[in-house]
Amino acid sequence: MRAMRVLFGRELSLAWGGGGGPLLACGFMLCLTAILPLAAGGDPRVLAPAASGASWMALALASLLSLERLFERDLEDGALDLLALGPLPLEATVAIKAVAQWLATGLPLALAAPVAALALGQPAHLIGLTALAAAIGGLGFAFTGALGAALALGAKRGGLLIAVVVLPLFIPPVVFGAGALTRAADGGDPLSALGLLSAYVLFAVVIAPVAGAAAIRNAQS
Amino acid sequence: MVKTVDIQSLSLSRGERLLFQGLSLRLSAGEAVALTGANGAGKTSLLRAVAGFIRPDAGTITFSGGPDAETLDAETARREGVHLLGHLEGLKPTRTARQEFDFQTDWLGGTDAAREAAITQLALTPLLDLETRKLSAGQKRRLSLARLVAAPRALWLLDEPLAPLDERWRAVAAELMAAHLASGGMILAAVHDPLPVPARNLDLGGLA
Numbered sequence: 001m002r003a004m005r006v007l008f009g010r011e012l013s014l015a016w017g018g019g020g021g022p023l024l025a026c027g028f029m030l031c032l033t034a035i036l037p038l039a040a041g042g043d044p045r046v047l048a049p050a051a052s053g054a055s056w057m058a059l060a061l062a063s064l065l066s067l068e069r070l071f072e073r074d075l076e077d078g079a080l081d082l083l084a085l086g087p088l089p090l091e092a093t094v095a096i097k098a099v100a101q102w103l104a105t106g107l108p109l110a111l112a113a114p115v116a117a118l119a120l121g122q123p124a125h126l127i128g129l130t131a132l133a134a135a136i137g138g139l140g141f142a143f144t145g146a147l148g149a150a151l152a153l154g155a156k157r158g159g160l161l162i163a164v165v166v167l168p169l170f171i172p173p174v175v176f177g178a179g180a181l182t183r184a185a186d187g188g189d190p191l192s193a194l195g196l197l198s199a200y201v202l203f204a205v206v207i208a209p210v211a212g213a214a215a216i217r218n219a220q221s
Numbered sequence: 222m223v224k225t226v227d228i229q230s231l232s233l234s235r236g237e238r239l240l241f242q243g244l245s246l247r248l249s250a251g252e253a254v255a256l257t258g259a260n261g262a263g264k265t266s267l268l269r270a271v272a273g274f275i276r277p278d279a280g281t282i283t284f285s286g287g288p289d290a291e292t293l294d295a296e297t298a299r300r301e302g303v304h305l306l307g308h309l310e311g312l313k314p315t316r317t318a319r320q321e322f323d324f325q326t327d328w329l330g331g332t333d334a335a336r337e338a339a340i341t342q343l344a345l346t347p348l349l350d351l352e353t354r355k356l357s358a359g360q361k362r363r364l365s366l367a368r369l370v371a372a373p374r375a376l377w378l379l380d381e382p383l384a385p386l387d388e389r390w391r392a393v394a395a396e397l398m399a400a401h402l403a404s405g406g407m408i409l410a411a412v413h414d415p416l417p418v419p420a421r422n423l424d425l426g427g428l429a
Contacts, residue, residue: 006327017315078309085272086328087300220274 003087007096014069015104021066022108029062029109033116048121052130052181055117059134059177060170062109063141067166068159070097070149075219084220090213098146098208106138122185129184133194137177140201143208144169150212153219172200223293223302223375224250224286226271226407231280233266240266241425242279250375253398253408255416258425264411265307267425268378271409272305286375301330302375304368306382310361314354318345318364321353322371331372339370343393358385366394369401377401379410383417391417 015021036054040046047054074080083093113134114127122130148166155161180193225248232242240263248254256264269275271282273295284298285291293302312321322345326336340346343363348356356364362385369377377398383391395417398408402418410416 003328006324010324010328013316013320014313073313074311076309077311077313078307079311079313081272081274081305081307081309082311082325082328084274085299085303085305087330217274221269221276 004092004096007083007086007088007093008100011097011100012104015066015100021069022104025062025065025105026108026112028065029058029112029116032058032061033119036120044121051117051120051122052126052185053178054120055113055122055130056134056137056174056178056181058116059109059113059137060141060167060174063105063138063145063170064163064166066101066105067145067149067162070101070146071153071216072149072159075153080216080220084216090216091209094146094150094212094216095143095205095209098142098212101146102139102142106142107135110134110138117181122181126181126184129190130181133177133180133190133197136194136197136201137173140173140197140204141170143201143204147204147208147212147215150215150219153215169204173197176200222286223284223298223407224290224405225284226376226409227281227283227285228271229281229283231267231270231282232278233263233270233275234278235263235266239278244280244425246423248376248407248409250405250407251402253402253410253416253418253420255420255422256409256411256425257413257422262425264425265380268305268307268380268409268411271376272303272378273299284376303378304329304372304374304376305378305380306365306369307380310365312353312356312361312364315352317349318351318353318356319349322349322364322367325368326371329368329372329374331368335373336371339367342370342397343367343390359387359390362386363390366397370397375406377406377408377410379408381412382410383412383414 037047071080074083084090110131114130117130118124145166148162148169151165152161176193176197180190180197183193184190228244228246231244233240246254256267258264266275270277284293284295286293343366345363345367348360353361383394386394398418402408
């Protein structure tokens with residue numbers, strides 16, 4: 001328990017300190033949101049139907065930003081060896097890092113997502129649902145992102161590789177998350193889409209630590 | 222508590238290149254072994270294999286200990302009984318030395334009393350509030366040596382431990398190693414200069 005707390009504290013401090021990771025991700029997301037009306041024109045009849053989808057795309061892209069920091073830095077400076085010789089199995093280390101990533105980046109983005117969606121013309125009564133779906137999806141982004149970051153370990157300029165590995169894995173949560181919002185905007189019941197989103201997230205939570213730990217062991221040898 | 226490390230007919234290769242084969246070595250409590258050999262002979266790879274990071278092509282590495290010197294589960298033995306001090310110190314440049322030292326020793330199972338002792342022995346007090354990017358190579362190495370003292374573990378795997386240290390701190394490091402051996406610890410160190418404690422020598426030879 002103590003080891004989990006110690007590692008969790010370090011990960012949060014690394015994510016928040018030195019460069020303001022969460023603020024950067026939120027700023028990036030809001031920039032993306034601002035670009036869309038400039039590119040597609042400011043007509044609300046065009047923007048409003050795309051608001052949920054566009055905000056989810058911005059969410060997925062913003063979730064990519066700090067993934068390189070997750071394992072690559074620890075591999076470069078040797079801290080990963082230290083983590084591997086600690087009391088917890090690597091699987092637990094990957095899971096703790098992913099949860100810290102969610103807390104530091106996913107939750108702030110979930111708070112910024114309704115702002116982005118509202119700005120693009122999403123109905124105001126969907127604010128709560130937008131934040132909830134973004135928070136659930138953010139957990140999936142953090143775990144699949146951790147898996148991608150572990151797979152890209154050791155490749156030079158791994159940041160771009162992470163994006164290419166991870167973005168396809170982000171497609172299902174984007175489909176389900178944006179689908180829930182679109183359906184709710186049309187007056188339907190978003191629960192089935194939210195259920196599928198949660199199922200995908202649970203799947204990622206189970207798979208990513210195991211696969212990520214295997215990828216890290218491979219990179220360390 | 223790990224009391225012996227037994228390496229039996231070990232073969233290691235990196236990529237296509239065979240580093241060595243049929244290497245056997247037994248290390249018991251209180252013993253130190255100095256690994257020598259040309260650059261690229263496999264000293265670091267041997268240390269990483271003992272730490273469990275490189276899977277050997279052939280041969281076994283077993284840890285034993287406990288009251289009846291029974292064979293220990295290798296993974297548990299490594300998680301509880303092995304320190305690896307490599308070329309990289311694992312320090313985050315923007316965190317203070319104190320944050321990193323506290324994290325590393327907490328993570329590796331250090332105690333408050335041992336931590337205080339380590340800070341005193343390596344005179345770290347003036348360094349602790351600095352960001353680690355401001356430390357020199359020798360100061361970083363002192364921080365890492367303090368980690369070995371603050372989180373007591375039986376087997377020290379050291380890769381060129383003295384290289385960045387000056388005369389004064391080499392003497393201190395020698396005292397720490399002697400104290401570790403006297404308390405039943407083991408040291409396996411890759412070196413070019415002789416180890417400052419009585420040690421058997423194992424020459425891995427030159428490039429094959």
